[in-house]
Amino acid sequence: MFSSDPVLTLDHADIYQGKKLILGDVSFRIDKGDFVYLIGRTGSGKTSLLKTLYADLWLQNGKGTVAGFQLDSLKPRDIPMLRRKIGIVFQDFQLFFDRSVEDNLKFVLKATGWNNKADMNNRIADVLMQVGLGTAQKKMPHQLSGGEQQRVVIARAMLNEPLILIADEPTGNLDPSVSDQIMKVFQAINNAGTAVLMATHNYDLLNKYPARVLRCQEGQVIELAG
């Protein structure tokens, strides 16, 4: 893929929940290395938009591409490959609490086709280093703080070297100082070339770490002037 190819495009896309139109005529693009905030009040459609991008909701009208996959003509069998090219981070950490950090990550690697033990261990060490948790491999999730757990979730999202990281209110449950650490992790990932699209309510972060802003408002998505 050429670096000038967009990582993500929506072209006159309509976002639905069932038969209900949530956002109409949505068009924007995200390029490699972009950092984009998605803002808007609760219920304005942020999560619905993100779900459409990782094919949890079907794109019924309009066109869209993510990481080279055509959302409007996606086959169910393409979804696992699409999700491998997208790192997804939610507000609530969904780690398995009955197994170590390493085993949480190994679970995902095995599920996505990895089988060489040394390769898996190397990749796990790399992603934990990337989020500043180089020594947490053998720890159980409950031995980690909320911020550290969220960093493991981010590490997990990075395992298959996604082209874009999609995060839905990743700091929603965290203290301001911890949110700041998480934000620094996203920035480091972004500086290394992965695009980031992050839904957030946290306007302090927008002020502190300025970037492109898309706003969901009255059924539309508008790009705020930078």
Ligand SMILES: Nc1ncnc2c1ncn2[C@@H]1O[C@H](COP(=O)(O)OP(=O)(O)O)[C@@H](O)[C@H]1O
């Ligand atoms: N599973 C669902 N089924 C039907 N409607 C939904 C569902 N999830 C969300 N909605 C509706 O879609 C609209 C947008 O919600 P959402 O995308 O969650 O917004 P946000 O993430 O900005 O809070 C809301 O009106 C909400 O009630």
Ligand SMILES: [Mg+2]
């Ligand atoms: Mg939401």
